[in-house]
Amino acid sequence: MFDHRVYNFAAGPAAMPEEVLKIAQAEMLNYKGTGMSVMEMSHRSAAFENIINETKNDLKTLMNIPDDYEIMFVQGGGSTQFAMIPLNLMTKYKRAFFLKTGQWAKKAISEAKIYGEAEVVASSEEAVFTYIPQTTRADYKGDADYAYICYNNTIYGTHFTPGKLPDVDVPLVTDISSCILGEKIDVTKFGLLFAGAQKNLGPAGVTVVIMKKDLIGNAMDITPTMLNYKTHADNNSMYNTPPTYGIYMLGLVLKWVASQxxxxxxxxxxxxxxxxxxxxxxxxxxxxxxxxxxxxxxxxxxxxxxxxxxxxxxxxxxxxxxxxxxxxxxxxxxxxxxxxxxxxxxxxxxxxxxxxxxxxxxx
Amino acid sequence: MFDHRVYNFAAGPAAMPEEVLKIAQAEMLNYKGTGMSVMEMSHRSAAFENIINETKNDLKTLMNIPDDYEIMFVQGGGSTQFAMIPLNLMTKYKRAFFLKTGQWAKKAISEAKIYGEAEVVASSEEAVFTYIPQTTRADYKGDADYAYICYNNTIYGTHFTPGKLPDVDVPLVTDISSCILGEKIDVTKFGLLFAGAQKNLGPAGVTVVIMKKDLIGNAMDITPTMLNYKTHADNNSMYNTPPTYGIYMLGLVLKWVASQxxxxxxxxxxxxxxxxxxxxxxxxxxxxxxxxxxxxxxxxxxxxxxxxxxxxxxxxxxxxxxxxxxxxxxxxxxxxxxxxxxxxxxxxxxxxxxxxxxxxxxx
The missing domain is CATH 3.90.1150.10 (Aspartate Aminotransferase, domain 1)
Known part of the structure; x- marks a missing residue:
């Protein structure tokens, strides 16, 4: 039992800035004179539209996201992305390249295999994922719709450095759940980046997707509407009720990041x-x-x-x-x-x- | 600008009990001596396991849910259920019955058509959904995997009364998003009931699924792992990180319901x-x-x-x-x-x- 705040080294859900929690606490019963909590607010209200739009814009600024990328807030965590990515992108060659650098990359590979061919180009599994394999252009053989990496491997404590990114002509897709906003990432090197919020962005239950607009719109016929990126892109992430409070908290974290x-x-x-x-x-x-x-x-x-x-x-x-x-x-x-x-x-x-x-x- | 709480008649996200918000506010920086917010807490921690288990048990008690039903907390709202239901249940006859009683029933119908045949048995669309059609056993013709209704139609303000429920031998599936815990619902009449939390249960971003255990485990091969009920049933809703704070808030609401x-x-x-x-x-x-x-x-x-x-x-x-x-x-x-x-x-x-x-x- 602690009567003070502890140091929390959890991998995710993880520590949040105390300043952010204090703002959330102060605004819990009445957000900026609306007379209600953000939790109680219609997602179609002007107050919430303002929250989601500011959050998108703040992320765009902080990460230097170019105009030809869509920013979406979706649900279901990384594990849902593991299905959404092949359902939306594995559409021409039904094949993608993967670097197997940890448990989350492995899960992405298994899920992709439901929808096409998942070609493992390199792996560090033989050494319990204690390093990131170096690949060269020649390692990526044949046609593929994209190449997939997990940028920072939460469990094994490794991360990609720019020199180890796949040297490929196909779109690069990356899981940045545990490093988003923790280090500079050049968005333009990627076709799609995603991050579950619960490590560096806010509470669990929101996933950020940053996706090149020209990759959106080719999902397989069997894709559930909610797993089609186009659904979210076309509706400013509000095709249905988004996780409003999570997006609000994420927005507060972004403002804290800017303040730092x-x-x-x-x-x-x-x-x-x-x-x-x-x-x-x-x-x-x-x-x-x-x-x-x-x-x-x-x-x-x-x-x-x-x-x-x-x-x-x-x-x-x-x-x-x-x-x-x-x-x-x-x-x-x-x-x-x-x-x-x-x-x-x-x-x-x-x-x-x-x-x-x-x-x-x-x- | 209000310096006091307003009366909020939003359809969802919607008003929450002020008592619940006050508890959340008090516990925001330090939940019960853990030294951290629930938002910061590992979903594998004893404190959070306790929260999710208590929440399940409280719902079981409040709704009189028998032991042969699984209670799951998933993400993606009703719109994701519209896909999960056919992916998991439309597996034998590839056909289901629907009563078209509003926009959400219509969306459920469209989504089911991706995966099989959606037979509309009755509709009140011709009268802008201002009533619930009465059907009889004879209206449900041919084989089907289940029959689907939207119990309370949020937009049109209608709800089913027990005498208008489909009289069928196949499992009944129902959307109870806007009436769960607001009126008594006989769970045993249904094979699957689901509710987005953001109306009567808590914040947006959590969906409650109550499902007869013997219906779990027959999902189509194309089902994304996260859209397979078995994934959530086998892992106490923690296959991946669940929306922890939403589940905590839902738990507080359930305790409030009991207190009332x-x-x-x-x-x-x-x-x-x-x-x-x-x-x-x-x-x-x-x-x-x-x-x-x-x-x-x-x-x-x-x-x-x-x-x-x-x-x-x-x-x-x-x-x-x-x-x-x-x-x-x-x-x-x-x-x-x-x-x-x-x-x-x-x-x-x-x-x-x-x-x-x-x-x-x-x-």
Whole structure:
């Protein structure tokens, strides 16, 4: 039981900026003189239309999204995108390229196989996904409708750097759920980018899709209306009732990101936060990072102690100290610290201090 | 600009109990000593597992849901259900019966046609859906996988009474989005019931599905994993990250419903609220209800003045008086007052007083 806010290192749903939660709290019963909560507001009301339009525009500005991209807010998380992408894009050659870099890429591959051929061009599965494979143009053989990557692998703590992106002529599709707004991403390199909100954007239940407009409109006949991007593009994400409160929270987070100086400023902080933690791991005789240095994520940092007993002891003592949700994914074991935008530098510093103390007592 | 809470007659998203919003407000930064908001909480945490399990159990109790039914929380609203239902159920005869009683039934019909044959058994479209057609057993001809109805038609203000339910041997499927918990519904009469939360249950972005367990598991091969009920049934609605905050809010609403005495007690209040408003309409020389008396909804009450000029004047003056969102759907015109569980009797009384005043001044 805590009477204060903890440091929350959960992978998602994840920590949100305290300033954002305080605004939501203040506006809960009466949003800007409307006499009602955003939760109670018709999605067709002027007040909500304003919220959704501002949110779109703020994202466009923060991510430098060109005019020939559509921004959509949909439901169902990444797992629904795994079906929407082939249903909407795997339409000419019925074939797509995939880089298998983790569990979420694997799920995208399985789902694509329902609708066509999923060609795995490279994989790091043999090394428990501890690195991002380097591919060259020659690796992408034959026709395909698109190439798919998971930009930042939440579970395994790897991320793509620009030099490792597929060098292909087909549209690139990417899952940026765990790195959106945490580092600069060149939208123009991609045909479609998507992100579940619950890591770096806001609460679970909203998925952001950024899609080149000329890719919209070719869905397969069997596509459910709600899984056709055209439905959402044509209706400003309001074909039916969107997750209004989630979009409002996402909008508040975007305004907070802008107030912090935008993505460049946050990336600079994120690089410092990650450097602090990786340096601690690299200097430690007890803790060990699991990812090769060149592919290390800025957002998700998995690490292990030499024994499960020590891992469990560390997690238990950290939890007691208010350093929460440090248990790693079962396929990696050990610990994982997710240090998204909302985790302040002091949060990482507190974790590192705690790790150093723990090391002294347990080595 | 209001410095107080208004009466909100929106059809959905709609008014929520003020008590519920106050709890959400108080718990926004620290839920029950966890040191974090529910929004920030891992869906795999003990605290959230407790929330989702309590919410399921509370719904089971409030609606008297038998053990052989699964309760699921999914995303995508009713419009996604329109695809999930045929994808999961239209599997043997590739054919289903429909009663066309409004726009949402029509959308369900169109979507079902993607996957099979949608047989419209009866329709009230010729009378702008102002009544519920009476059918008999003989009207349902040939084999079908299920029969579909929209129990309460939000736009047109009609609802099914038990005597008008289809008399069929196939599973009955029903959209109860706008009447769930507002009146007693005998779950055992149905194979599947679903409700978008944003009318009587909580915020937009969560859909409740109540489904007979023996109907789960026969989805078509082309079904996206997230649109297969089995995915959600097998994973306690947590195959992927569910809309955690929406489920929490829904849980708070259920506890509020219980505190009011449950569905029977709320139905009694709802009958009084509806009677007050319908009596006003029936006695008025200016306002006129649009629905035949025997099929009138307890939840959505459409009415009109003799001219559009008067309709617009009424809506404008009501809005100024803090009686919000009374504009009717464009296909009906005039006004509509949605008086869900969260609208107190005094809200309806205030509206009726305002209508009587308006009538005096404008007749």
């Amino acid at each position: 100086g935008g993505v460049d400023a946050l990336e600079a902080v994120n690089r410092k936060k990650a450097a602090l933690l990786y340096e601690c791991l690299d200097n430690s005789k007890l803790f060990k990072g699991t990812v090769v240095p060149e592919d290390r994520s800025l957002m998700n940092v998995p690490f292990v102690c030499p024994t499960d007993e020590l891992n469990n002891k560390f997690i238990a003592e950290a939890t007691e100290a208010g350093l929460m949700e440090l248990k790693g994914h079962r396929t990696v074991g050990g610990m994982r610290a997710s240090i998204y935008n909302a985790t302040p530098y002091e949060g990482v510093q507190t974790l590192v201090n705690f790790m150093e103390d723990f090391e002294k007592k347990n080595i | 005495g449950g569905v029977d007690a709320l139905e009694a209040v709802n009958r009084k609220k509806a009677a007050l408003l319908y009596e006003c309409l029936d006695n008025s020389k200016l306002f006129k209800g649009t629905v035949v008396p025997e099929d009138r909804s307890l939840m959505n009450v459409p009415f009109v003045c003799p001219t559009d000029e008067l309709n617009n004047k009424f809506i404008a003056e009501a809005t100024e008086a803090g009686l919000m969102e009374l504009k009717g759907h464009r296909t009906v015109g005039g006004m509509r007052a949605s008086i869900y569980n969260a609208t107190p009797y005094e809200g309806v009384q205030t509206l009726v007083n305002f209508m009587e005043d308006f009538e005096k001044k404008n007749i």
